[in-house]
Amino acid sequence: xxxxxxxxxxxxxxxxxxxxxxxxxxxxxxxxxxxxxxxxxxxxxxxxxxxxxxxxxxxxxxxxxxxxxxxxxxxxxxxxxxxxxxxxxxxxxxxxxxxxxxxxxxxxxxxxxxxxxxxxxxxxxxxxxxxxxxxxxxxxxxxxxxxxxxxxxxxxxxxxxxxxxxxxxxxxxxxxxxxxxxxxxxxxxxxxxxxxxxxxxxxxxxxxxxxxxxxxxxxxxxxxxxxx
Numbered sequence: 001x002x003x004x005x006x007x008x009x010x011x012x013x014x015x016x017x018x019x020x021x022x023x024x025x026x027x028x029x030x031x032x033x034x035x036x037x038x039x040x041x042x043x044x045x046x047x048x049x050x051x052x053x054x055x056x057x058x059x060x061x062x063x064x065x066x067x068x069x070x071x072x073x074x075x076x077x078x079x080x081x082x083x084x085x086x087x088x089x090x091x092x093x094x095x096x097x098x099x100x101x102x103x104x105x106x107x108x109x110x111x112x113x114x115x116x117x118x119x120x121x122x123x124x125x126x127x128x129x130x131x132x133x134x135x136x137x138x139x140x141x142x143x144x145x146x147x148x149x150x151x152x153x154x155x156x157x158x159x160x161x162x163x164x165x166x167x168x169x170x171x172x173x174x175x176x177x178x179x180x181x182x183x184x185x186x187x188x189x190x191x192x193x194x195x196x197x198x199x200x201x202x203x204x205x206x207x208x209x210x211x212x213x214x215x216x217x218x219x220x221x222x223x224x225x226x227x228x
Contacts, residue, residue, distance in 0.1 A: 044211035045082025046075040052218025059222040070155025077146045086207050092131040128195035145169050
């Protein structure tokens with residue numbers, strides 16, 4: 001581990017310590033999170049998922065930041081996407097159990113509010129599969145498009161607010177990697193089980209867990225970037 005890695009890890013630990021050492025800070029977080037869920041979704045994803053992208057850059061390029069990478073635009077994108085993820089989690093966690101009841105699992109809604117059981121695990125898995133099948137590919141493609149736009153405009157906030165050339169970027173995406181690795185491998189083998197665990201958690205903890213998984217996503221995207 002190099003000196004910059006130790007400094008990076010130390011900064012992360014220092015930022016997180018107050019939540020573990022101070023009851024007042026943790027109580028404020030819990031209260032604000034309960035009262036302003038969407039704002040906190042923005043903050044969690046802006047911070048944690050951008051952190052994941054910095055770690056991914058460290059894996060792929062050996063540095064945590066570089067000219068043109070655009071940490072601020074990436075954080076802004078992640079914050080907005082985080083609110084969308086929160087919305088998707090609310091919609092699918094409420095809608096899929098109702099669908100399962102229509103399909104014959106009459107207690108699907110009830111088991112999700114109860115203690116852990118095999119039935120709850122099954123419902124959580126169904127929620128995860130449905131969300132990641134219908135929502136994740138669109139989310140991942142949009143994220144790739146915004147990443148490309150940020151890089152094309154030098155990683156600046158001013159450049160980010162230029163119109164996105166959606167058609168040109170989508171035409172030049174590496175769809176072989178997008179389909180063969182990002183969709184076909186990470187969704188069924190990582191996101192299905194990871195979000196199953198997420199949906200087993202209490203509602204107020206799911207977004208934080210999803211944002212923490214954004215760190216893993218940064219690593220996965222770095223692996224994808226290394227593939228030819």
